[in-house]
Amino acid sequence: MTPDAGPATILGVETSCDETAAAVVVGGRSVRSSIVSSQVDLHARFGGVVPEIASRAHVELIGPVVAEALAAASTGLHDLDAIAACRGPGLAGALLVGVSAAKALALVTGLPYVGVNHLEAHLYAAWLEEPDLEPPLAVLLVSGGHTLLVIMEAHGRYRVVGQTVDDAAGEAFDKVARFLGLGYPGGPAIDRLAPDGDPEAIRFPRAMPGEPNFSFSGLKTAVVNHARQHPDTPVADVAASFQAAVVDQLVDKLAAAADGAGAPTLVLGGGVAANSALRARVGTLGAATGRDVFLPAPAFCTDNAAMIAAAAWWRLEAVGPTPLDDGVDPTAGLGVVA
């Protein structure tokens, strides 16, 4: 199904976790603006520290971030066709800020409101740069909060074929980096250091071989144990070996899922999709198995609102607006949406 109702202009809002974000996207593909609070200096406008996690921070930032997104797109509220927000999964208090703001704007403008699933939006991030992408896709969605293997069978039809049983992949990167004294955020720190080390120096466990689900908690513990027992191992070797274990696990399961579903296209999403070793390995996998590979730009892998507006466009076409009495769903999963 391809929407043919014309290029609707949608304002998207995302407040599910740390980032307060707003974006204007036309036709589910063309990004007119995408503002993420951590990327712009809003401190000056407000003075003082902006705590990242609190709902209060979202409350303080949502107005200026939305205004900035509209201004950067040279768009007024009257130019919009719909207003969308992420309704979950995420932290309840944080989600409420974005959803309430979007509904308030919908109410005063009379425009339709669209509530969007955060995970579905990560999948639709792919269309922002690859407008002609066609399902079925095998998508590996890896971030600090999520590790999901999704077969997108068609627009609105998703099958989660694997997920983490304990820690998310990005969380493992951050915790191991902090443990190794590499700082935060840990993903980029390990990515930078790993090329200086030997990825085969230590054989860390590849968890749950042959199974679709992921596990990273045991790997994290193995790194801690190794460092305790062999304190003289170069940190670069530990980082490289740890990264190799993560990437092996991710890529092996992506390959198996794509085989199982017969998906001709591989897509990465989420913040860990910025990891250069993972990108390289997925590229190699695609070349070796004759599959197309799509690796979105890091700005669209991490949390952003352009993906919310993109997913909203498809959802609006498929199922129409969301009632204004719809709430937030902090534990929302990814199922058949349409």
Added chain:
Amino acid sequence: MTGTTVLTRSADETRDVGRATAGLVHAGDVIVVAGELGSGKTTFVQGLAAGVGIAERVVSPTFTIAREYVGSVRLVHVDVYRLERAQELLDLGLEDLADDAVLVVEWGDVAAGYLPADHLAVRLTPGPGADTDERTVSLTAGGPSWGARADAVAAALDAR
């Protein structure tokens, strides 16, 4: 403060300690789970959650800060690992989040000063042996409500 200490030899045994504790918890309880990276905090909570009838898989709440599950009681699983300042903990509004729920806080030492005195403190420590799977799990009942349940905690662990 009355404490019980047990030794576990595997993640499954740590999970069993969580499960054994589950029979004693009710809405309004606070459980603080402390221990270094990889010591099995989430593993303990997985057992506790299974014990209160939560079928859903309990995964780490580090990045989302809080995850909520519903079994025979509501369980709010919070991880304060990413919080840099106590103010952020206050901003989370834990009291509202955990209204009528069992509140389980990982890395609770950071937050200890901001949590009610009445709580069950669970501490996981690697060892004492050289086996990397071994953990010493100590459960300490603090405050009147948990203090009154200290003997029951010890009995539940014995019976596991």
